[in-house]
Amino acid sequence: MTDSDFREPLTLQRRPLNEALYQAAQAQGVHPLLARVLAGRLSPEQLPDPQLLSGVVAPALQYLPPPQLLADQAVATARLIQAIEQEERIGILTDYDVDGITSHVVFYRALTEWFGVPAERLHSLIGHRLNDGYGVSDPLVTRILDDDVRPSLIVTADCGSSDEARIARLNAAGIDVVVTDHHALPEAGPPASALAVINPTRRDCDYPDATIAGCMVAWLLMAALRQALIDHGRLPPDTAKLGSLLSYVALGTVADCVSLGASRVNRAVIRTGLSLINRFDRPCWEALHQLLGERTEQFDAGTLAFQVGPRINARSRMADPYAALHFMLAPDLATAQHYLNVLDSDNQDRRQVEQQMVADARQAAAEQVKAGLQSLVVYLDDGHSGVQGIVASRLLERHGRPTVVLTPANEPKQLVGSARSVPGVHIRDALQRVDQLYPDILVKFGGHVGAAGLTLWQHQLARFQKALDQAVRHQLGRRRLGPVLLTDGPLNADTITLATLDQLAALEPYGREFEAPVFEGNFIVENLRSVGHEGTHIKLDLSLDGDMFNAIWFRALPYPGARLRFGLGDTIRVAYSLDRNTWRGRSSIQLIVRHAEPAHTA
Numbered sequence: 001m002t003d004s005d006f007r008e009p010l011t012l013q014r015r016p017l018n019e020a021l022y023q024a025a026q027a028q029g030v031h032p033l034l035a036r037v038l039a040g041r042l043s044p045e046q047l048p049d050p051q052l053l054s055g056v057v058a059p060a061l062q063y064l065p066p067p068q069l070l071a072d073q074a075v076a077t078a079r080l081i082q083a084i085e086q087e088e089r090i091g092i093l094t095d096y097d098v099d100g101i102t103s104h105v106v107f108y109r110a111l112t113e114w115f116g117v118p119a120e121r122l123h124s125l126i127g128h129r130l131n132d133g134y135g136v137s138d139p140l141v142t143r144i145l146d147d148d149v150r151p152s153l154i155v156t157a158d159c160g161s162s163d164e165a166r167i168a169r170l171n172a173a174g175i176d177v178v179v180t181d182h183h184a185l186p187e188a189g190p191p192a193s194a195l196a197v198i199n200p201t202r203r204d205c206d207y208p209d210a211t212i213a214g215c216m217v218a219w220l221l222m223a224a225l226r227q228a229l230i231d232h233g234r235l236p237p238d239t240a241k242l243g244s245l246l247s248y249v250a251l252g253t254v255a256d257c258v259s260l261g262a263s264r265v266n267r268a269v270i271r272t273g274l275s276l277i278n279r280f281d282r283p284c285w286e287a288l289h290q291l292l293g294e295r296t297e298q299f300d301a302g303t304l305a306f307q308v309g310p311r312i313n314a315r316s317r318m319a320d321p322y323a324a325l326h327f328m329l330a331p332d333l334a335t336a337q338h339y340l341n342v343l344d345s346d347n348q349d350r351r352q353v354e355q356q357m358v359a360d361a362r363q364a365a366a367e368q369v370k371a372g373l374q375s376l377v378v379y380l381d382d383g384h385s386g387v388q389g390i391v392a393s394r395l396l397e398r399h400g401r402p403t404v405v406l407t408p409a410n411e412p413k414q415l416v417g418s419a420r421s422v423p424g425v426h427i428r429d430a431l432q433r434v435d436q437l438y439p440d441i442l443v444k445f446g447g448h449v450g451a452a453g454l455t456l457w458q459h460q461l462a463r464f465q466k467a468l469d470q471a472v473r474h475q476l477g478r479r480r481l482g483p484v485l486l487t488d489g490p491l492n493a494d495t496i497t498l499a500t501l502d503q504l505a506a507l508e509p510y511g512r513e514f515e516a517p518v519f520e521g522n523f524i525v526e527n528l529r530s531v532g533h534e535g536t537h538i539k540l541d542l543s544l545d546g547d548m549f550n551a552i553w554f555r556a557l558p559y560p561g562a563r564l565r566f567g568l569g570d571t572i573r574v575a576y577s578l579d580r581n582t583w584r585g586r587s588s589i590q591l592i593v594r595h596a597e598p599a600h601t602a
Helices: 018-027 032-039 050-056 074-086 096-114 138-146 165-171 214-231 243-255 262-276 283-292 301-318 321-328 332-372 386-399 427-437 457-476 498-505
Strands: 013-014 090-094 122-125 153-157 175-180 197-198 376-377 402-406 414-420 444-449 451-457 482-487 519-531 537-544 547-553 573-582 586-598
Touching: 018 032, 018 050, 018 457, 032 050, 032 498, 032 586, 050 262, 074 153, 074 197, 074 537, 090 444, 090 498, 096 122, 096 153, 096 214, 096 243, 096 321, 096 444, 122 138, 122 321, 153 214, 165 175, 175 214, 197 214, 197 537, 214 243, 214 262, 243 301, 243 376, 262 301, 283 301, 283 321, 283 332, 301 321, 301 332, 332 376, 332 386, 332 402, 376 457, 386 402, 386 414, 402 444, 402 457, 414 427, 414 457, 427 444, 444 457, 451 457, 457 498, 482 573, 519 547, 537 586, 547 573
Parallel strands: 013 482, 090 122, 090 153, 153 175, 175 197, 376 402, 547 586
Antiparallel strands: 402 414, 414 451, 444 451, 519 537, 519 573, 537 547, 573 586
């Protein structure tokens, strides 16, 4: 076995229950199993008042706080009204990932379809991931200023909070900038050169939920603009609300991995957005439905996270992001299918690049784990910067440590990277501490609790690795990290059913800080065989109390021909999730194995 095949022992750990919430949920009529799932995810700090549980169990738009609570929204809406009335050119500047693209669609459709701005007066400004980098970058600003026809107002989404220097360049050229974003602000505060900065993480912002995605901030600004136009008599009072745009907000919210725990806003937006998507009455959603086929008859949060999001992201990872924007805005099915084919092809290319980069990264990661590091910093000299985040996520899953994956930047002598983190380690704060203690290491950085982007000087790589590990240890205290799988405990054999699966679906959406249920139990191995192209997946027949269950364990073997730690007739401890297996119109329950090991029975 090489270092790249090295796997740390995974610890199965029962989720601790919030006992007060467990009892309160049942008192409110919640099924005991669902109460158990809720109480294993929502701590007293996240949900101090159990009476607020209805916003989690049955999320609805009634729980959305008014957009007028956002700091600077009045300044932003007034400037937008001026631009609309004076027929100014408006630039929409967004990030290139799913959150950015969906934000772009929200702005574009609201301005053109609700507020009457001609499409030719809108400038779509999206940086190229590889050539420009993230956010309001210098190359993107240079292109804007070099253009013979410039916008007089630029509205950003999902970026801008850390871009004071570039915003100052635009401002000096006579371009007003309204920033909408959700990333943590730098120590210096909001960019001073921006006309308005709408960001729920601002200390002076009264909006009660700072976990919303960038696309939701964009939607809230457009909702505030609609109301302001009505209040000023520029739109009739019965002008349609912007609820139909929440389909895009749902996609961006899921893909950006924001909190789905106690955030009633995020849960309501995703629940509402999925109901809109599942009508399949927009060309983009219809095209996706046809591509994914009958196994995905109805989209859920998992579909958005693992099927739709990667296809949108793939374009910006492998090339420019405008095909993703054209797909989302497609006026008819044929156009949507054309651009979706482009995205799907890019996604296939992305998978191949990802597979090679993950294989290359595992060696370095394993060496750092064996050295006792609590964070991982992997530099891939031949890596593709568009796939860094995915590779970091794979290493995070494998080793349970905050992970940074770096590749060469376009700027000489610099490295660019993506970071992903585990619960309990705020990765953006860790980078902030590195910058405070060692200000000559990082060129720039930004992000939030679970993910971040960064640029550093190449000659500082070794110092950065040590500094990041210090910063992570500072947050951990005496705690030590490793791969941990949290479970919701056992299920009786007679509850491993499609009915139970349907019950659990009632708590959708699942995602970050509200993970899909994982159960555990001791099963007897009645049959097993390797399947898949490389033979690294394992199909099993498992028995529990005399009942037989089909199970599949994806990527069970680290490499073809590797041996399992158990065989036929053995009793094994299995961590699993429930899944619906449909074949020729018939559905049955299937276990998706997350981990299996010999059971230690007394």
